[in-house]
Amino acid sequence: MSDSPLGLDEPPQPRDPNASGVYRVLARKYRPQTFAQLIGQDAMVQTLGNAIRRDRLAHAFLLTGVRGVGKTSTARLIAKALNCIGPGGQGGPTIDPCGVCEPCVAIAEGRHVDVIEIDAASHNGIDDVRQMTDAVRYAAVSARYKMYIIDEVHMMTKPAFNALLKTLEEPPAHVKFLLATTEVDKIPVTVLSRCQRFDLRRIPAEKLAAHFGDVVTKEGAQAEPEALAMIARAAEGSARDGLSILDQAIAHASLEGGAVTGEAVRAMLGLSDRNATRSLFDRIIAADAPAALSLLRDQYDLGVDPQAMLKSLLETVHRVTLAKLGNEAIPGQAAEETAALADWAGKLGFPALHRLWQLLLKGHDEVAKAALPIEACEMALLRVIHASSMPDPGELARKIAEGLPIGSAAPAAPSAPAEPAAPRDFAQLLERLEAAHEHHIAARARNLVRLISFNEPVVEVSSHGLPGDLPRDFEQAIRRVLGKRWSLKVTDAPGEATLAEVKAVEAAAEREAVLNSPVVAAAFEAFPDAELIGWTNETRRTA
Template sequence: MENNRKGLSLKYRPQSFDEVIGQDVMVQIIKNAIKMDRIPNAYLLTGIRGVGKTTTARIIAKAINCKNLENLENLEKKCDGFCHCEAITNSNHIDVLEMDAASKTGIDDIRELIDSAKYYPTSAKYKVFIIDEVHMLSKQAFNGLLKTLEEPPPHLKFILATTEVKKIPLTIISRCQRFDLRRIKLEEMLSFLKRISEKEKAKINDKALMLIAKASEGSVRDALSILDQAISTFNVLGEEITEVSVRTMLGIADRSRIIDLVRLIIDGKKEQALEESQEIFDLGADPKLVLQDMLEVIYLISRSKSFGKIENDLTVSESESDLIFSLSKDIDFSYISMIWQFILKGIEELSFVPNYFLSFQMLIMRLIHLKDLPSPEQLIDDVLSSDTVGISESNEQKDDFNEIKPGTIINKQTSAKTQIKSVTQEKTEEIDRTPKILEKKKELENFEIINSFEKLVEITNHKKEIELKFDLERNVRVVKFEKGKIDISFNEKLSKNFVRSLTEKLKLWTGERWIISLSKETGKSTIFENKEIYKKKLLHEALESEVYKKIKENFPDAELSDVEEVK
């Protein structure tokens, strides 16, 4: 009776290697190492939540201390009364210490651990330290652990587990044998849930199990927790667990309705799309989960557009596959990409708006109008194509140019249907483009327009090019400045790479090649010198002012050291 009171995630926690699902490669490597007595000093187990890191750590601790090594796959079934497996399973073995690094992060906790490592195990072959969420340790704690981790006593083994391996110092990782526990595949998770449902005699259909498997996102613990919740919610009342009931319980909208919502958005039917989103929300669906489902639909549309109708995919029904395939025909990749980016941004914005539904509805309206927006390439083409001349061919096109009627506008970028544009025409069009259009093109391409030396200094400051800015202000005198060319003189403090660096930056910022020439002429004063001259002028005026004279009368020892201009 005691075992039945446990949640499913605890009740069906793997106790041996043969019960671990989805990690076949790791299991085989560890088993072979134990059989050959090539056990490393430390293991590092990484992966998302619920894939079996702590469980695997306990199984390893049992395996290296078990007296029946020939039966590694079934540790629990073959052990006699003098084995250590049962005590390790119940987390009460004196030689296997489990430490939660999330609550014990300091150097004092690690020092206590290292001090206890000096002593031999009381009964087991190895003393095992299992450190869970090891990435939570402080820098000092990691440093304290380093030496012992590299050269532990022969009787000591470490097993580290973490969900965020990037936060662990490389010096620690390099001293461990690392295993990355992967997410459980959908087919493996579905098969596992079916076995558990049969053992629990749960009334649940395959579609509901499939939905639970998808909602778990590869985490066994999450899948078992959702299944346990569904059994407690519906089977107790004698109801069969269906896909609809699981969606209601989790706040997930029906995917067919999500596909319909995406179709209405693509078709630009604003009123119907808003009504559909309202109905989905009224059913209790979580807006964030709805947006995640929309992302999945967008992915399936792009996949269908690239590779044809979706087949052999357990996650997509035949009717859904038909709907997605029909949608993929009427949409291009640029629009798909824009929808994807807008939905991703919408998911981020949900955390900033107290009312999720308002943000969700606003995103739907933006997506509907998104199709009407021109692409950046189209904007450039439209600007360039607006350069026109005041003549056009008549409706009845003739070879004789005398038939051309004056005063009619023609688009120079578009040739007559029966005429092939010559190289001479293209050259002429290139020359005839007005500076205004080229400036507009530059704006669209995010290029800078630099028309003075002061503007150049301002841009270097904005781009955080500190060394360039310093040289331009203090070490460079302008002799002549014009578009595409700068003549300068300089002092001995100028950086060696100044000319090359400035030329590269100007090409990057303006999209054009600039020439920086060094002149023998003296040139104008530097910006810094001008600032100093102006500052001295302000200081002199302040010293001659009536305010300063009155202050001096009352405070004879006062000295004016600096002046700032108030803008």
């Protein structure tokens, strides 16, 4: 019942969002309230902490990074750190704000009068900037600093940016600007040069998975490690995206009355089963078209998006390539997946993997634009499988160079191309490096390396005149080109002449032989002032 006969008393107010019984989404509930809770941005936190302790605070900060990595949260934390007065009211700026004083509480609740948040997406005109620059001259009401947090600053117009320049360059001592953006390339360089820039990194999947595990525990729910890992991968480095997916997954699981399972997350996100992806990839490299299309249709009937299926195949090709390079397995990777990757890495050569990547990437783009996605995906897989019946270009070039017949009963398949023969000697090893465009390291080795012994995969060389960085660079170049680990063993002993010295001696001997030949000698007798500037070695030319 209203106390006023005219019904003019205060209308009902919305409930406090922090009150019990009002649900808050996980992305808001677990927003970082201290720098210690900020995930994956340790370098930035250390820099800010040192700046605060040394009283070397910039007047404008620019926070960049992809969505959901903590740009706005970091801006609010900086505002709390600079305005915190401590529980006793006598504190100064600190990297560890207390969270209980009036400025900290007001900033956390978004109601502090001196911390002004501006959404540049809707307030991006010159009039909005003029209002802000007019208000800048007035001192803060109750805080130490007046803070302007401008979110999505890249959406401001060019006149608005120009109007902000002077104030941004020389603001009053009591004002700090905090700019946040996801597209830093759209911000004028004149603005960038006036700000201290922090690039917030994507959060690693393992850190996200651990964070999501803590959130699940605090929420009184349960989740399988596989489900958390899938959510972390789907978040692509964004904590907010991941928490939104986790929120949905917990709600989905609670209806079933159980824990968040990998199967439920896979179905919710439309992801393909890892086992199904491995089976499909195995059928593709075996050129088994009917089985591959059948597996693809099975996944499609289960609700997996064709584009997501091709994305999973691309991830598989990438992991096989890394396994072939000798990289360590991804933390938390299943043992059967590690074994499968190692098996494929042994069967597939780098040319085949690069070809698979290009074909699948082209198919992924086609499916994204196709009017019939599943049909386009099937045609893309058939194109990949058809490529397995095509001869390998490198093998064709080798046969042509050696004069061998090109036709063969079983053309070389990209799934298992013939690996080139190992280099027979050091000179041939350098030729392989040059053929792979590793000209710089090959030239250094040709001029500086004095060989002692050559026994694959160990090349023993003399330390005399050898730069300290050459062995490491040489081993890395061989690994890139041959896909195998070779080692350059340095020994304190004299070695053979360098290949460059050998070539110089051979060239000098050949020149001397030319000068001593009867025809050339007779020519020099007839023309004493003549000079030998070149010659053609008939034996070398016809060899």
